Amino acid sequence: MQIERVGVVGCGLMGSGIAEVAAKSGFDVRVREVNDAALEAGQKRIRKSMDRAVDKEKLSAEDRDAAWARLSFTTTVADLADCDLVIEAIVEELDAKNDLFGELDGLCGEGTIFASNTSSLTITDMAAATERPDRFVGLHFFNPVPVMKLVEVVKTIATSDETFERAFAFSKALGKTPIAAKDNSGFVVNLLLVPYMLDAIRQLERGVASIEDIDTGMMLGCGYPMGPFTLCDFVGIDTLYKISEIMYDEYREERYAPPPLLKRIVSLGRFGRKTGKGFYDWSGEQPTPLAI
Secondary structure, three states: OOOOEEEEEOOOHHHHHHHHHHHHOOOEEEEEOOOHHHHHHHHHHHHHHHHHHHHOOOOOHHHHHHHHHOEEEEOOHHHHOOOOEEEEOOOOOHHHHHHHHHHHHHHOOOOOEEEEOOOOOOHHHHHOOOOOHHHEEEEEEOOOOOOOOEEEEEEOOOOOHHHHHHHHHHHHHOOOEEEEEEOOOOOOHHHHHHHHHHHHHHHHHOOOOOHHHHHHHHHHHHOOOOOHHHHHHHHOHHHHHHHHHHHHHHHOOHHHOOOHHHHHHHHOOOOEOOOOEOOEEOOOOOOEEOOO
């Protein structure tokens, strides 16, 4: 069965990006948020992103308008009942996701595929909350979704080959490059990336070098586009802390354990670029390393 109608639950940074890309790729997209205020904020985010693409001549005004016409917005979960694919992009909490998928399971037809954009929780733990574990996959996009090409397509031990193939083909239809990943916490990218960021924080705690020098060293020494602390601020310090807790709970390996310094920074409300402060102060023209 061909995917034509796509439901996206959550219209934050990730959900709005997924909805935008799907609409620009020709799919009819229905976006659901918990209330009108969140829905309006998501609509503005999508429109701003599309307008920016037009200004940069990466998207024509006609294509923008056509994509916008393929988007519809709702605060009612039942409005997703006729979607061929529903992608969840809500808060990274298993209970919240399972409540959502349990409700969707009773509303959507047998052919509907469920997908989660989780970055650290296992897909099996969500699929088990439904009566369709064979029609459940992970579709992990990367931020910003309109720019980043990668999608991790995650197959559980219960996912059918047909479901996986349809999800893989859908990712390609979005103009993305999908890779197949096993259903383990962190999949491929975060499995390798999170320990790297956490280890940088540990070396900072040990006084190996400063924030700025560690970032400069990894950029110039390894050719990375940004250093680990800049990356932490872009990912979100709170997000990194949450992911590391989930992954440590899954693997019980020290390399996934959040360092004490990470917890202290979260306690201060320094979540990174989104709050203006993390490892750097982002209030000026150039980021300035903060005292640790």
